[in-house]
Amino acid sequence: MTVRVAWHRRIPWLALVAGGFAVAQLALAAPHLGLGWDETVYLSQVDPRxxxxxxxxxxxxxxxxLAAPVLAVTGSTPVLRTxxxxxxxxxxxxxxxxWRPLLGSRRPALAALLFAGLWTTMLYGPQAMPNLWVALSAVAAVGWFLRAHEPSASRAVLLGLGGAVGAATLFRFSDGVWLAAPLLAACGVVRAWRRPAPALAIAGGLAAGGAQxxxxxxxRWGGIGARLHASSATEGGMGLHWAGGxxxxxxxxxxxxxxxxLPLTHPELTLWWLALPVLALTACAVALRAGxxxxTVLPVACAAALSVPYLVLIDYSAPRxxxxxxxxxxxxxxxxxxxxxxxxxxxxxRAAVAGGLAALLVVHLTTQYTVLQERDADARATTGRYQAVADDLRRLGLRPPCLVIGSHSQPIGYYAGCASADVSGNNxxxxxAALLHRAITEPTAALAKARSGPPGYAQDWTxxxxxxxxxxAYLPKPHQHPAGPVSGP
Structure with a gap:
């Protein structure tokens, strides 16, 4: 029995979960998935093409x-996804x-499995989007914070804490602030944690990650306050909005x-989400009783802080x-x-309880896979439409340097290799006047939904x-292009 237990403990559970996560992404989410709207914005900043x-x-x-080294070598989307x-x-x-020194080897592995098994985690793992990277930075930051208050904590632990907070802030500035706030508060509220070194590490990471x-x-905006005001306007007006529904x-x-x-889809598959806060609070109560x-409490507090902007400050939502x-x-x-x-x-x-919980986990992962298939199909349909429009624009004669304006100009412009611009909306x-002047010097197309008609500035375009x-697509007529007409298909 002793040998069997020792062998059981030597299993690299977390490594197996991470390896399975990589394989699942490559098999289920990454293949043939084009670039989404936000991805084209992020990637275009560092894409030399x-x-x-x-x-x-x-x-x-x-x-x-993060994506810049890949794009410096290749513009291949499958390579980037991999x-x-x-x-x-x-x-x-x-x-x-x-978290292994804090919780042992199995609990962090189970936590990683619970997180990696979500359809959102699986879908966004191979995507150039910041939310997953903020999530993993937050997990590391809270773990390093707890380890930083152990008597045997080394300087490397403080560097890990500052680096994790800095990474979260670099990936998404506002999320980094919401993560750092409860950690800094804990340094002041909990007597045993009133040490300057961890607080300085958090502040240093926040400053380093937010410097850019x-x-x-x-x-670009004239100051932090001006950028925050512009951010609020882009988000539809930050304020007290209950977005839980x-x-x-x-x-x-x-x-x-x-x-x-839109109505809720698959309401029967939302039980895990409704149970999550109950389970978290129960875990806190059990941990308090156990001394x-x-x-347990600190991850819940940080999770609560990170949920604030998405539950009470905006009037829309996204699973990521x-x-x-x-x-x-x-x-x-x-x-x-x-x-x-x-x-x-x-x-x-104990075996019966473990078996029952394992069965629940299998059911949960199966339902997540069902939703993943549907959302992956939706994402592919959307990106496929962007590619089709870009291909049609090329057939209409648009070649770089060129300009795409109007509806969904950013992703479609990226697919076509053109610059993008908008005269209204969040972008x-x-x-x-500047747009019309630019349209004189380079091939330009204004996009609109088929039934909405042309934009006001393109009323006389073809x-x-x-x-x-x-x-x-609305293209300037040949006489509107002194540099030469845009050729037909």
Missing amino acids: NPAAYFSAPRSRGISL VLALLSAAALYSAYRV WIAEAYV DAWRSLNGPLLCRPCT RPAE FFLPVYALLALPVATLVGRTVRAARPIPA RNTTE AHRLRGTGYT
């Missing part, structure tokens, strides 16, 4: 920097590995629910917004599961219906 799209105030450049899938699996392992965002705020309705898709007026609350919350809450849930199994007596009862970056895409 395409003009940079307008970068709005709320965005941060961390994910662009690299990001492998990197996200490695990051999953590294983030939850931080702050510098850009002064260069929107989050629930978008739990199984759509990928962006704005405005969120070891820190490893809550990835940092899920990543942190997976830890107390895994701890609760472990304590429940260990508390069962005698051995046959407004030019005026009609309409080209792009069949099967739902778009109409």
Whole structure:
């Protein structure tokens, strides 16, 4: 029996979960998935093959920097997907590995499995989007914070803490602030944690990760306050808006629910989401009774802080917004599961409890796979439509350097290798006069939904219906191009 237990403990559970996560991404999510709207914005900032799209105030450049080495070598989307899938699996392992000295080997592995098994985690693992990377940075940051207060903590632990907070802030500035806030508060509230070194590490990471965002705020917007004001306007006006209902309705898709007026899909598959806060609070109560609350209460507090902007400050939702919350809450849930199994007596009862929980996990993962298939199909349909419109624009004569304006100009422009511009909406970056002047010097197409008619500045441009895409492209007439006409198909 002793030999069997020792062998059981030597199994690299977390490495197996991370490896399975990589394989699942490459098999289920990464193949043939084109680039989404936000991805084209982030990637265009560092892609030497395409003009940079307008970068709005709320965005941060961390994910662009992560993808930059790949784009410097190749513009292949499958290669980018493969690299990001492998990197996200490695990051999953590294983030939850931080917790091994705190929780042992099995509980961090179970937490990683709970998080990696979500359809949102699987879908966004190989994508150039910041939310998953904020999530894993947050997991690492909270783990390093707890380890930083141990008597044997080394300087490397403080560097890990500062680095994790800095990474979260670099990937998404606002999320980094919401993560740092409860950690800094804990340094002041908990007597045993009133040490300057961890607080300085958090503040240093926040400053380092936010330096680029702050510098850009002064260069492009005139200051932090001006950028925050522009960010609020882009988000539809930050204020007290209860978005919990929107989050629930978008739990199984759509990928962006704005405005969120669609009915809930698969309501029977939302039980895990409704049970999650109950499980987290139960885990806190059990931990308080056991006299070891820190490893459970702090992740819950940080998860609650990170959920604030997406639950009460905006009036729309997207499933990816809550990835940092899920990543942190997976830890107390895994701890609760472990304590429940260990508390069962005698051995046959423990085996029955473990078997029942394992069956629930299998059911949960199966339902997540069902939703993943649907949302992956939706994403492929959307990106396929972008590619089809870009192909049609090329047949109409648009070749770089060129300009795409109007509906969905940013992703379609990226696919076509053209610059993009808008005269209205959240991505407004030019005026009609400047746009018309630019259209004189380079091939230009204005896009509109097929039934909406041309934009005001393109009333006398030639309409080209792009069949099967739902778009109409409006091109200046030959006499409007002194540099030469745009050729027909």
